[in-house]
Amino acid sequence: MDSVDAPGPAASLVSDVFARACTSREAFEGVTSRWSSLVLLALGEGPHRFGELRRRVEGVSERMLAQALRGLERDGLVSRADAGTIPPRVDYALTPLGEAVATGLRDLADVLEAAVPAIDRARVDYDAR
Amino acid sequence: MDSVDAPGPAASLVSDVFARACTSREAFEGVTSRWSSLVLLALGEGPHRFGELRRRVEGVSERMLAQALRGLERDGLVSRADAGTIPPRVDYALTPLGEAVATGLRDLADVLEAAVPAIDRARVDYDAR
DNA sequence: CGGTATCCACCAAGATACTG
């Protein structure tokens, strides 16, 4: 995996989200995908069990949650601790890398949450045209 | 930063990305959706014309690019300047809100780009199970 | 050049049922 053609300002960059086949783009898409981002946000508030996540992330199905968690675990953003007990208990938490990503996502969510009134206004304006 | 289910420090919070019907979640999903995030990243490097964006964001189709731009314009993240000339010239740029979001996305991309080796390793480990 | 319109394939994703 290398640069596109004409590397930009940061010519020493080894990975590039704009590059179709780059791991960073795949990871970026994984992180920003619908449920994964909300799961990371939830785990940013502390470790959660499966059921807790299901309740915290409104609207997620078991299937999608399991899938998101598997993807995040695979990329090393989330750790999975199976207590091996009955009834089962599995705790999910962020790895250090996951923390860094979740923090970024939190900042983004904060910006958007604060901008809700402006966004609502912009939508009304736009739709009125 | 805050606790899991207690309202937390910002008890006056009016919007919540975890809420299914909240504008902030819609906007969050718009911003993190596949092509929109890459478009914002590209525009974070400066204003671009349609064709420039198409080339910069590897793999995007005209249809998806147009759709992403419309969504971002609707939410007030991107401004559209049609020169009205022939041949046509339309410049896209970030609004102040768009800048804030793009900066957050950039941070995220930086983290992920830097973490590529770790992610690749994590994937190999995971897949070996 | 900067789009829109149309068609179509595929997969994301929901519902449901079942298991360790």
Next chain:
DNA sequence: CAGTATCTTGGTGGATACCG
């Protein structure tokens, strides 16, 4: 409780053709 299996469908998104 924490998932997996299976089925089904609607939306996402690609290809192509065309318009101002």
